[in-house]
Amino acid sequence: MAMQSGLYKVQFQTPRGAGYGVVALDNGELRGGDSMMYYRGKYTENCNQFTAQVEAKQHSQVPGMSSIFGANNVTISIRGTTSGNSAQLTGNSPQAPGVQMQATLTWLCP
Numbered sequence: 001m002a003m004q005s006g007l008y009k010v011q012f013q014t015p016r017g018a019g020y021g022v023v024a025l026d027n028g029e030l031r032g033g034d035s036m037m038y039y040r041g042k043y044t045e046n047c048n049q050f051t052a053q054v055e056a057k058q059h060s061q062v063p064g065m066s067s068i069f070g071a072n073n074v075t076i077s078i079r080g081t082t083s084g085n086s087a088q089l090t091g092n093s094p095q096a097p098g099v100q101m102q103a104t105l106t107w108l109c110p
Contacts, residue, residue: 002045003082006110008032012103014068014096023105030054036062037072050087052078069096076101 005026012019021034025043030052032039041054058072067074074096080089085107092100 003050003085003087003105004107004110006085007108008085008105009108010103010105012068012101014099014101016070016099017066017068019068022108025105033059036060036065037067041076043078045082048082050078050080050082050089052076054078054091068101069093069099071095078103 003025008023008025010021010023010032019034021032023030023032023039028042028044030039030041030043036058037056038059039054039056041052043050043052054076056074056076074093076091076093078089078091080087087105089103089105090100091103
């Protein structure tokens with residue numbers, strides 16, 4: 001069963017830090033954000049394999065907050081597995097060599 005289009009909570013972390021945001025998945029389009037960054041990109045799901053290419057860019061300066069990649073404008077390659085309306089993902093960015101991201105998507109609503 002494929003993940004439904006709708007709104008998801010995203011929890012993410014790297015060795016540099018952790019955070020939460022929201023992501024809307026809609027027929028191959030991904031859009032979302034958190035207090036400091038916005039995300040947009042494309043995703044595919046084949047059986048239970050999820051892949052995405054996502055741009056994350058800074059929209060606000062938040063005192064005490066920094067990017068989990070150490071760079072404020074990054075392109076992230078994401079891959080992982082889905083189970084119903086959730087996904088366990090890993091990602092990396094060429095703008096932050098050697099920094100690996102772990103992320104979890106959890107369904108919120110349509």
